[in-house]
Amino acid sequence: MPDIEDIADELAAELKKHNADYLEARLEESQTSYITYRGKDLDSIGRSSGSGGNVRALIKGGWGFTSFNSLDELSKRVAQAVEQARAAGSGKSYLSPVEAIVDRVPAGVDINPVTIPLAEKKKLLDEYNGIIWSTPQIQTSNIGYSDSRKKVIFLNSSGSHITQERSDVNLTILSIAAKDGEVQQLLLSRGSRGNFSTMQDLHEEVEEKARHAVEMLSVPQVRGGEYTVVLNPFLAGVFAHEAFGHLSESDFVYENERMRDIMTLGRQFGGKHLNITDSAAVPGFRGSYKYDDEGTPTTDTHLIREGKLVGRLHSRETAAKMKEKPTGNARALNYGYPPIVRMTNTYIEPGDVSFEDMIADIKEGIYAKDCFGGTTSMEMFTFSAGEAYMIRNGKIAEALRPVVLTGNVFNTLENIDAIGDDLDRNEGGGCGKGEQMPLPISTGSPHIRIKKCLIGGS
Amino acid sequence: MEKILSLAGKTAEEAEVYQVVSEETRVKFEANRLKQLQTRQQTNIALRIIKDGKTGYATSTEIGDGKELVNNAVETAAFGTEAKFKMPGLTEYPRVDILDEAVDSVSIKEMIKLGDDMIAAVTGHTSGINCEASVGRGIVTVKILNSRGGQAEYKKSFFSLGIEGTLIDGTDMLFVGDNESSCHPISDPERVVKTTLRQLDLAKNQAKTPTRQLPVIFTPDGIASALSPPLMAAFNGKIVLQGASPIGSKLGEKAFDDKFHLHDDPTVEYRPGSRPCDDEGVASRRTSLVERGSVNGFLYDLQTAALSGKESTGNGSRGRGLPSPGPSAFIVSPGNTTFDEMVADIKEGLVVEYLMGASQGNVLGGDFSGNVLLGYKIENGRIVGRVKDTMVSGNIYQLLNNIAAIGSEARWVGSSLQTPPIYLPGVAVASQG
Numbered sequence: 001m002p003d004i005e006d007i008a009d010e011l012a013a014e015l016k017k018h019n020a021d022y023l024e025a026r027l028e029e030s031q032t033s034y035i036t037y038r039g040k041d042l043d044s045i046g047r048s049s050g051s052g053g054n055v056r057a058l059i060k061g062g063w064g065f066t067s068f069n070s071l072d073e074l075s076k077r078v079a080q081a082v083e084q085a086r087a088a089g090s091g092k093s094y095l096s097p098v099e100a101i102v103d104r105v106p107a108g109v110d111i112n113p114v115t116i117p118l119a120e121k122k123k124l125l126d127e128y129n130g131i132i133w134s135t136p137q138i139q140t141s142n143i144g145y146s147d148s149r150k151k152v153i154f155l156n157s158s159g160s161h162i163t164q165e166r167s168d169v170n171l172t173i174l175s176i177a178a179k180d181g182e183v184q185q186l187l188l189s190r191g192s193r194g195n196f197s198t199m200q201d202l203h204e205e206v207e208e209k210a211r212h213a214v215e216m217l218s219v220p221q222v223r224g225g226e227y228t229v230v231l232n233p234f235l236a237g238v239f240a241h242e243a244f245g246h247l248s249e250s251d252f253v254y255e256n257e258r259m260r261d262i263m264t265l266g267r268q269f270g271g272k273h274l275n276i277t278d279s280a281a282v283p284g285f286r287g288s289y290k291y292d293d294e295g296t297p298t299t300d301t302h303l304i305r306e307g308k309l310v311g312r313l314h315s316r317e318t319a320a321k322m323k324e325k326p327t328g329n330a331r332a333l334n335y336g337y338p339p340i341v342r343m344t345n346t347y348i349e350p351g352d353v354s355f356e357d358m359i360a361d362i363k364e365g366i367y368a369k370d371c372f373g374g375t376t377s378m379e380m381f382t383f384s385a386g387e388a389y390m391i392r393n394g395k396i397a398e399a400l401r402p403v404v405l406t407g408n409v410f411n412t413l414e415n416i417d418a419i420g421d422d423l424d425r426n427e428g429g430g431c432g433k434g435e436q437m438p439l440p441i442s443t444g445s446p447h448i449r450i451k452k453c454l455i456g457g458s
Numbered sequence: 459m460e461k462i463l464s465l466a467g468k469t470a471e472e473a474e475v476y477q478v479v480s481e482e483t484r485v486k487f488e489a490n491r492l493k494q495l496q497t498r499q500q501t502n503i504a505l506r507i508i509k510d511g512k513t514g515y516a517t518s519t520e521i522g523d524g525k526e527l528v529n530n531a532v533e534t535a536a537f538g539t540e541a542k543f544k545m546p547g548l549t550e551y552p553r554v555d556i557l558d559e560a561v562d563s564v565s566i567k568e569m570i571k572l573g574d575d576m577i578a579a580v581t582g583h584t585s586g587i588n589c590e591a592s593v594g595r596g597i598v599t600v601k602i603l604n605s606r607g608g609q610a611e612y613k614k615s616f617f618s619l620g621i622e623g624t625l626i627d628g629t630d631m632l633f634v635g636d637n638e639s640s641c642h643p644i645s646d647p648e649r650v651v652k653t654t655l656r657q658l659d660l661a662k663n664q665a666k667t668p669t670r671q672l673p674v675i676f677t678p679d680g681i682a683s684a685l686s687p688p689l690m691a692a693f694n695g696k697i698v699l700q701g702a703s704p705i706g707s708k709l710g711e712k713a714f715d716d717k718f719h720l721h722d723d724p725t726v727e728y729r730p731g732s733r734p735c736d737d738e739g740v741a742s743r744r745t746s747l748v749e750r751g752s753v754n755g756f757l758y759d760l761q762t763a764a765l766s767g768k769e770s771t772g773n774g775s776r777g778r779g780l781p782s783p784g785p786s787a788f789i790v791s792p793g794n795t796t797f798d799e800m801v802a803d804i805k806e807g808l809v810v811e812y813l814m815g816a817s818q819g820n821v822l823g824g825d826f827s828g829n830v831l832l833g834y835k836i837e838n839g840r841i842v843g844r845v846k847d848t849m850v851s852g853n854i855y856q857l858l859n860n861i862a863a864i865g866s867e868a869r870w871v872g873s874s875l876q877t878p879p880i881y882l883p884g885v886a887v888a889s890q891g
Contacts, residue, residue: 034778034779035537036779038696038700039699039700041539042537042538042539043539043696043779043780043782044515044779044780044782045515045534045537045538046514046515046516046517046530046531046534046778046779046780047516047530047533047534048516048517048518048530048778049518049519049526049530050517050518050519050520051519051520052500052519062492062493062494062495063493063494063495064494064495064496065494065495065496065497066496066497066498066499067496067497067498067499067500068498068499068500069499069500069501069519069520070499070501070520080497084494084495084496084497085495087495087566087570088485088492088493088494088495090492118533118534118536118537119536119537122537139700139701139702140700140701140702176700176702176822178701178702178704181704181855182704182823183702183704183820183822183823183824184820184823185820185822185823224669224849224851224886224887224888225669225888226890255488255489255588256489256588256624256626258586258588258626258627259588259626262626262628262629336498336500338494338496372818372819372820373815373818373819374815374818375814375815375818377631377633377814377829377831378631379629379630379631380631380814380829380831380846380847381815381829382814382815382818382827382828382829383815383818384815384818384819384827401825402819402820403827404815404818404819404827404828404849404851406814406815406828406829406849407847407890408629408847408890410629452890454847454849454888454889454890455849455888456827456828456849456850456851456886456888
């Protein structure tokens with residue numbers, strides 16, 4: 001396989017030869033390993049490696065983007081991207097200035113997870129699977145483990161030359177219980193920015209999930225309707241990401257007048273206790289990095305302060321168009337895709353309400369924990385909780401079948417009437433936007449309470 | 459590829475090399491105008507070996523000298539599952555027409571014009587709407603070679619176009635749109651435009667829904683968003699083998715309404731989901747899954763079939779890892795009730811076009827619950843407007859056991875589902891406000 005470091009200089013020189021408003025290129029090489037189980041037996045184990053790159057050109061507001069994994073004939077690829085941009089552009093190019101940066105950023109983990117012997121990873125997964133299978137009434141299990149190591153070289157026509165490495169580890173463990181044709185499943189999901197050891201002490205959690213999956217076979221389904229709902233930190237973090245985070249991605253906003261009206265800075269979205277931040281700059285989380293895929297240094301971006309909209313996430317283009325500062329949120333899943341505006345580590349900042357106080361005055365409500373998945377249309381969101389319980393007279397009461405919560409984003413943010421003091425982060429799963437998924441991110445929040453949340457049910 | 463096969467053959471009993479090469483060009487529109495031209499060239503090579511009776515697997519984007527690929531496959535084989543199957547030898551494949559060379563010669567100019575035309579039609583109909591559109595074309599070449607003499611090679615063309623419109627009023631948002639794909643070039647965006655404009659017309663007014671059981675018509679897109687994902691999991695032979703499919707033990711038994719018939723068919727000509735053989739080189743065939751409401755079969759790849767005492771149905775499908783059973787194209791047989799007749803039959807009910815978030819819950823169990831992102835209220839046999847702040851929930855095994863009518867007008871949704879509308883007499887609806 002050709003070394004991407006060897007061809008980077010040649011490509012950098014090529015980018016300066018063309019007459020475009022802006023040109024950039026990314027070269028990438030990656031190694032991954034993965035192990036999956038379906039039921040008692042190992043289903044798939046493998047290693048893969050890959051390399052590739054892309055060139056992106058901007059001319060008169062039009063973009064050309066060409067991706068490839070044959071690294072020959074790079075000058076032709078550059079010419080092709082330029083030609084495409086010329087065919088697409090007919091207006092003015094907008095791009096916020098970012099200084100040329102030459103830097104090298106190591107992965108920041110002691111042990112590259114890909115190099116850990118497969119035997120060691122398999123041994124750990126065998127332990128977890130053994131725990132699930134020793135739980136009475138478990139029908140089966142699905143386990144998916146994967147890790148990766150990636151090196152990306154970013155080059156642009158202003159002279160930036162940034163080499164960044166990162167590692168990623170992801171684990172999902174699904175316990176499936178079945179009885180009389182009914183199936184219930186419960187998911188444990190963990191992610192880390194390359195630290196395999198964070199996957200190592202999950203035995204108790206695996207056991208608890210498996211036991212609860214069985215329990216769910218015999219619990220009732222909630223009656224659909226409006227409830228006061230308390231979300232645990234994991235679910236509340238996903239809520240912040242889905243219900244508000246995507247709205248603050250400026251590529252949805254910058255060329256849409258009516259959307260710009262909705263997202264006017266200073267608009268009140270929630271109570272004074274509501275503060276939401278996105279930050280790739282805090283090191284060590286799955287959404288952390290030093291430079292985004294346009295070579296822009298990252299910042300802390302306050303999105304909501306004391307309930308008011310104060311910021312949003314930008315690429316160089318959206319920032320220039322909206323006359324704001326770039327935030328370093330242009331990210332691409334891999335070399336096959338152009339960077340688009342994405343979240344990184346998004347979280348609701350802690351308030352001062354204890355969990356006990358939060359549920360104390362709820363006569364009938366729902367406590368929803370963890371998350372199976374979530375999605376948004378900007379106006380509406382839905383997510384499915386992993387576990388759910390009734391709250392009766394200020395106490396957690398009987399377990400319920402998992403619930404799906406939905407609502408209007410704007411009303412629901414206003415309806416958050418308590419924010420807990422117990423911030424917790426979650427790094428499992430990934431975010432999807434367009435075809436680019438799963439992108440490593442993290443979410444975080446304390447417990448939060450929402451009035452009048454719509455729950456689907458029988 | 460031959461080189462890797464012979465290199466792998468030195469250490470393994472059996473070996474198979476799978477290569478897919480794709481070239482794709484796309485024209486993308488944002489905020490009602492041309493924004494980006496995109497090309498993508500991608501090669502992937504997968505090596506599967508059987509060593510000491512166990513399966514090893516490695517993939518790469520480049521053949522190189524083949525040594526890394528062989529070494530990685532050998533390392534994984536030490537932990538691999540016991541290979542219960544035999545790779546297919548030289549096989550005669552059915553003729554499945556999936557290549558139209560004309561796709562390659564559609565010019566960028568023509569693709570831009572298609573996008574411009576779609577956007578002009580939609581923005582001309584509704585002012586203030588913000589559209590994204592894309593027009594794409596490409597060619598995929600697949601080659602499979604194995605040590606038992608099996609070899610397969612085919613080339614497939616594809617063409618797609620689609621539009622998504624967002625209409626914002628205050629904080630109210632309406633999402634409409636449609637897309638279409640084929641192995642032929644699509645020269646007329648009429649179907650996509652017509653569907654989108656009809657959605658805009660039907661959604662002009664808003665209507666309220668009560669919280670209770672209501673008759674609901676799922677359109678083909680509505681079925682794709684809520685009902686078909688659980689079915690695709692339930693008929694997967696691997697999930698059946700695991701005992702995690704609610705219909706896994708019901709082969710030959712009735713599990714659905716008599717009106718419901720379902721099959722998988724990778725041989726429909728010029729469909730992007732079609733191919734002469736699956737990703738393991740097993741010949742494509744039509745597989746009946748539900749006949750008159752009775753479970754008639756499941757989908758298998760080679761290994762799952764061997765473990766289940768069945769034969770592969772030619773549904774070996776590759777994602778990142780080893781082949782595993784996957785649908786090529788689910789086809790629900792049409793009935794004889796038109797969509798208009800269904801609507802006319804309902805005093806109070808809903809039409810669901812898209813249920814957001816419906817397939818993120820207990821898909822294996824058949825439960826779904828989602829927010830009606832696009833759907834309409836029916837009152838006294840007529841569509842009166844769009845519904846909002848509404849959830850539709852249910853279990854597909856209960857709901858598809860009692861179907862009021864199956865539509866006569868089937869259509870493709872993406873490349874993996876063809877279905878008519880389905881009319882269900884009682885579905886749980888919860889509404890806010």
